[in-house]
Amino acid sequence: MSDVSSQEEKRHSAQVQTEPVCPDGALKTATKNGQQIVLIPQPTEDPNDPLNWPLSKKIIIFACVSLAAFACQMSPNSNQLTFIEQVETYHKTVPDLLNSVAAALAGWVAGPFFIIPLIAVFGRSTIILWSAIGELACQIWAAHCTGEGDYISFTLSRLFAGLFGAIPAILGSGYIIDMFFLHQRGKAFAVFEVLIIFAVVGGGTLSGFVAQTQPWQYVFIWTYGPLCAAIVGVLLFVEDTTYNRDPTQPSREPMPKNYIQNRIATFVPGTKTQVKGTKRKELIQRAIIPFQITFAPISLLMGTYIFISLGLPIMQASTLATYLVPPEVAGGYGFSSLDLAFFTMTAWVGMGAAQVYGYLFNDKTPLWVARRRGGKWHPEYRLANTILPSFLLPIGLGLWGAGLQYHLHFMVLAVASFLIWFSALLSLPICYNYIVECFLRHPVEASVSLNAYRVSFGLMSVFIVTKWQASVGIGWVWGMGAFFILIVDMIMAFLILKGHVVREWTVKLCPSITNSEDGAQISQEEASSTNPVA
Template identity: 70%
Template sequence: MSETASEEIKGTLTTATPQKVVTDKHGRDVVLIPQPTDDPEDPLNWPMRKKIIIFASVCLAAFAAQMSPNSNMLTFMSQVPAYNRTANDLLYSVAAGLAGWVAGPFFFIPLVGVIGRSAVIFWSLVGIFAGQIWGGEMTGANDYIPFTISRLFTGLFGGIPAILGSGYIVDMFFLHQRGKAFAVFEIIVIFAVVGGGTLGGFIANNNPWDLVFWWTLGPVGAAIILVFVFVEETTYDRDAVVPGRAPLPKSWLANRIATYLPGIRTQPAGKGKEFKAELIYEQVQRAIIPFQITFAPITLLMGTYIFIALGLPVMQASTLATYLEPPVAAGGYGFSSLQMAFFTMAAWVGIFCAQVYGYFFNDKTPLWVARHRGGTWHTEYRLANTILPSLLLPIGLGLWGAGLQYHLHFMVLAVGSFIIWFSALLALPVCYNYIIECFLHNPVEASVSLNAYRVSFGLISVFISTDWQTAVGVGWMWGMGAFFIVFVDIIMIGLILKGHVVRQWTTILSRTLAFTEDGATISNKHDEAA
C-alpha cells in the first residue's frame, strides 16, 4: 500500500493529460478509475495513511464481529454435558449463529441510509459485545435455549461489518488497488471464522468452556474504540444535481458525536413533507435492492459458484469437531481442544498463503490481461484469478473425504484442509470484487447478497450432513462435494468467457442497478509503448 501511495503522488505531479494517471514502478502510466474530483472531501483524494487507518479499523471490526457468533465452533462438544444435550443439539447452536449471519444484513443494512455506514458498524459491535456476555453467562443446565438464542442474536450483528467493508473499499480505493484491498479484507473475514475457533480451542483446553466467549470481549471492545476514534463516513456523491449532506463539524469530538450519536447528520438533510416522503421511499428501495441483486442473472450464476465453492469449506469448519474429537474406537481421532486448535493451523497456513498470493496477483493479473488485450478494461478480467483455486479445490475435498473414509493419518487431513482453505480464500475475494464491480453504485447491497450465498450452504449442511453421510458414507459425501465443485467450475468458465453477455441481461432487467467500469481505458500511449 505504501508503494501505491508514492505512485499517487507521482501521478498527480507528473500527469499533463486531462485524465489523472499514476506511474507504476515499471514506468507505465495507469489511468485512475474512477477519476477523482478536485474536492479534498472526496475519499479518493484522502492521504493513503488516512485510508489505511480507516481500512485497518474496519478490518478489525469485521474480524472481531465475524469470529464472535461461533466462537465455540471447536469447543461445543465440551458443552454437551453442561446442558445434558446431544452433540447435534450443540451443533444447532452453531447453526443459529450462521442463520444470524445470513439474515442480519437484510434487516440492518437499510439503516445505512438513515444513520450511515460508520454508525451501523459501531452499534452492531455494541450488540455483539452484549451478545457475547449473554452467551458467556448461559452456563446452567437449563440454559441451552437462551444460549442458542444468544448465538442467533450475536449472529444477526456479526455479519454487518464484513458486509459494509466493501463500501469503504469502493469509496477509498481505485480500480487498480481494489484487488489487494479485497484480498486483505475477505481473508481477514474468513480467517475470523477459523482463527476464532482456534483461539477458543487453546483457551478451553485448560479453562472452563465459557471463557471462549469472554475472551472475545477484548477484540470486540478494541474494535468499538478504534471505529469510534478513526472511522469516517466515506460516502461521497459525485452527482452535482443531487443535494449532499452538510459538512460535518471539524472539531474531533463534535465530528464523532455527529457521526455516531446517532449518525443522522452523515446523511443528506432536507425539509418539508416532500423530502420526508422521498426519504421513506429511498429506504424502502434500499431494503429491496439486496433482493434484486440476489436474483439478478449475473449474481445467480456467481452466487451458485460461491454457494458451493465457499459453502463446502464452511461446512468443513463447522463439522470439524464431530470428526476429530470422538474417540478412536468411535471412528474419530480422540483430539482434545488443544489438539483441535493446533490442527486448524493447517487452515491458517492456507489462509496466509492465499493472502500472499492475492496481494501480489489479484490486481496484477487482470491488469496484465487488460494491457495485452488493447488496454481496455473488462470486468471479467478479474475472474482470471479463479482458475487456480477452481482446479485445486476438488483435489482438497477429495483428499479430505478419503482421509476420513479410510481413517488415514491426521496429516493427510491437514494437507486436505490446507488445500481447501487456500483454494477457497483465493477465489472468495475475486468473486466478491467481481460482483461488486458489476453493481458499483450498490457495493454494500451486493455484499449482502453474496454473504447469503456464501453462508447458506454451511447453514444447511448442519442439518443435512448427518443424513447425507449416513446415506452415502463420509468419503462419498465429500467426494460428491468435489464433483459439485467441478460442476460450478463449468459455470465459472462460462462467466470468464461470456460474463459480459450475462451482465447485459442483468442491465435489461435492472437498468438502475447494473453499473460497471467496463470499457474504461486503463493505459495510455505511454503505457502501450513501454
C-alpha cells in the same frame, strides 16, 4: 475562523496521495510497476473526496473497519470447536449443540437483510459501531448461560450474535469502493475477505487453546478484548466515506472539521452523514435492492459458484469437531480441544498463503490481461485468478473425504485442509470484487447478496450432513462435494468467457442498479489518443 479552515483544507490537499495529476482536461494517472495507470474512477478536485485523502488516512480507516469485521466475525462461532463440552452442561445431544452453531450461521444469512437498510438513516459508521456493541453484549450473554436450563437462551444468543456479527464484514466493501482506485481494490479485497474468513476459523482455534485450561464459557469471555478494541478503533478513527460524484443528485452537507464535532456528527446518531429529506425513500430502496441483486442473472451464476465453493469449506469447519474429537474406536481421532486447535493451524497456513498470493496477483493479473487485450478494462479480467483454486479445491475435498473414509493419518487431513482453505480464500475476494464492480453504486447491497450465498450451504449442511453421511458414507459426502466443485467450475469458465453477455442481460433486467467500469481505458498510452497529456 474561515481563514483557519481554508489553511486546513490547503494542508489536506497538499497531503493527497503522490499520484501525478495531469493538467486540466487530461486524465489523472498513477505510476504502478513502472507503467502509467489511469485512475479509475477519476478523483475530483474536492479535498472531501475520499479518493483524495492521504493514503495513511485511508489505511487507518480500512484497518479499523477490518478489525471490526474480524472481531465481529470470529465471535458468533467462537465455540465451533468446543461446543461438545457444553453437552454435559445442558444435558443435550451433540446435534443439539451443533444447532447452536447453525443458529449463528442463520443470523449471518438473515441479519444483513434487516440491518443494512438502516444505513440509509444512520450511515455506515454508526451501524458498524452499534453492531460491534451488540456483538459484545451477545458474547456476555452467552458466557452467562451456564445453567442446565439455559440452552434456549444460549442458542438465542448465538442467533443474535450472528445477526450483528455479519454487519461490519458486509459494510467493508463500501469503504473499499469509496476510498481505493480500481488498480488498488484487488489487494484491499484480498486483505479484507481473507481476514474475515480467518476470523471464522481463527476464532475457533484460539477458543480451543482457551478451552484446554478454562471452563467452556471462557471461549466467549476472551473475545471481549478484540471487540472492545474494535469499538474504540471505530469510534476514534472511522469517518463517513460516502461522496456524491453526480452533480444532478442531492448531496449531504460537509462533515465538521473539528474532531469532536465530527465524531458526534458521525455517531450520535449518525443521521448527519445522510442526505436530508431522502432517508425514507432511501430506506425502502436499500431494503429492496439486495433482493434485486440476489436474483439478477450475473449474481445467480456467481452466487451458485460461491454457494458451493465457499459453502463446502464452511461445512468442513463447522463439522470438524464431530470427525476428530470422537475416540478412535468410534471412528474419530481422539483429539482434545488443544489438538483440534493445533490442527486448524493448517487452515491458518492456507489462508496466509492465499493472502500473499492475492496481495501479489489479484490486481496484477487482471491489469496484465487488460493491457494484453488493448488496454480496455472489463470486470471479467478479475476472474482469471480463479483458475488455480478451481483445480485445487476439488482435489482438497476429495482428499479430505478419502482420509476420513479410510481413517488415514491425520497429516493427510491436514494437507487436505490446507488445499481447501487456500483455494477457497483465493476465490472469495475475487468473486466479491467482481460482483461489487458489477453493481458499483451499491457495493454494500451486493455484499449482502453474496454473504447469503456464501453462508447458506454451510447453514443447510449442519442440518443435512448426518443423514447425507448415513445415505452415501462419509467418503462420498466429500467426494460428491468435489464433483459439485467441478460442475460450478464450468459456471466460472462461462463467466470468464461470456460474463459480459450476462452483464448485458442484467442491465436490461435491472437498469437502475447496474453500473460498472466496463470499457474504461486503464493504459495511458491508449487513452492519450483521445485525452492528450500536455
